[in-house]
Amino acid sequence: MSKQTLEVAGREVTITHPEKLIFASGGHTKLDLVRYYLAVADGALRGVAGRPMILKRFVKGIEEEAFFQKRAPGNRPDWIEVAELNYASGRSAEEVVVRDAAALAWVVNLGCVDLNPHPVLAEDLDHPDELRIDLDPLPGVPWAQVLDVAHLAREVLEDHGLTGWPKTSGSRGFHVYARIEPRWLFREVRLAAETVAREVENRAPDLATSRWWKEERQGVFVDFNQNAKDRTVASAYSVRPTPDARVSTPLRWAEVPGCRPEDYTLDTVPERHSANDDPWRGIDDAPGSLRALLELAERLGPAEKPPKGAGRRVQTMPLIEIARAKTKAQAQDGLRRWKARHPAVADYLEPADVLLDGMRGRSSIWYRIRINLQHVPAAERPEQEPLEVDYDPWPDAPGQSR
DSSP states (O other): OOEEEEEETTEEEEEESTTOEEETTTTEEHHHHHHHHHHTHHHHHHHHTTOEEEEEEOTTOTTSOOEEEOSOOTTOOTTOEEEEEEOTTSOEEEEEEOOSHHHHHHHHHTTBSSOEEOSSBTTBTTSOSEEEEEEEEOTTOOHHHHHHHHHHHHHHHHHTTOOOEEEEOSSSSEEEEEEBOTTSOHHHHHHHHHHHHHHHHHHOTTTEEOOSSGGGOOSEEEEOGGGSTTOOOOOTTOBOSSTTOBBOOBOOGGGGGGOOGGGOBTTTHHHHHHHHOOTTTTTTSOOBOSHHHHHHHHHHOSOOOOOEETTEEOOOSOEEEEEEESSHHHHHHHHHHHHHHOHHHHHHOOGGGEEEEEEEOSSBEEEEEEEEOTTSOGGGOOOOOOOSEEOOSOTTOTTOOO
């Protein structure tokens, strides 16, 4: 097995298979990825230092699905710190806590392309110190609309005493973070984030939505559920598993109107980081209070919930399911077969009518595709058929709902 040893932060870090291609289209190897994170370590550590981290490991490169590892490897160096987290399932896990550039290089060597920390510090696992707003555009939504919603989120945060810090997600969306005093429980932080989402929708209902059910959304979904306990989000300066190695890049608000996510990559961000300093350098200086947002939540009252019948949610849209697949490619192949059998129906569909969901399985993501037939005349809507792909993500879990 090929190895290369780097001296980082006064420690020796062994990089195994340094020549392994991670981003085949760009020719970037594992060693290139490690060197990237060391080049931006100052900014990357600002996003992850002291936080327990789920290890999202791409052990075969980004062409294969990642698996999620909560528990820190047992054969870790004695200088790798861990924190024990308790989950709703009743299980617990000792998760890696990165403190310095050496630990950063060590987790990247494990196959972590992006970094996924919890919004809490290891010293206080019950009280988040971050509020995370994840802007998720529906298919067909232009990038300019995403940026308009980002500015609205900033306004709502500022109107309620919080400072928003923007960054590209490295994918289709956009993130706005706010540091908060670690005084509130997860449920209160999630409620505050939901209140931001509802207020953004109230101010611009044609641009944004806070509706939880995907088939009922339009425009940009202001995803508040990323603040629920156990959820993680790719942190600042994370390289994302895209062919062009895009980076979730911190910005100044003055840069947001003209920003383009494809401009921020593994190749370009180190120079930007070195030349411009880190736009998020002051993020820890003035954590804010959630009091004003929680007071607004009381004034708004409970968010609208979908109706229920016989204890279950009543479906409000004409949905059919097409595929449940282990990989996105398999799910999309199933969709193509379905469209080939129903070409007249496919012609009615708008981009947002195809609902592609990445679903968290036991240790990896699986994919579901549903079709919203809302734009298909009722008389021409096909019935639910056997799935084009019928993958079971819970084969050994009796009683587990699919």
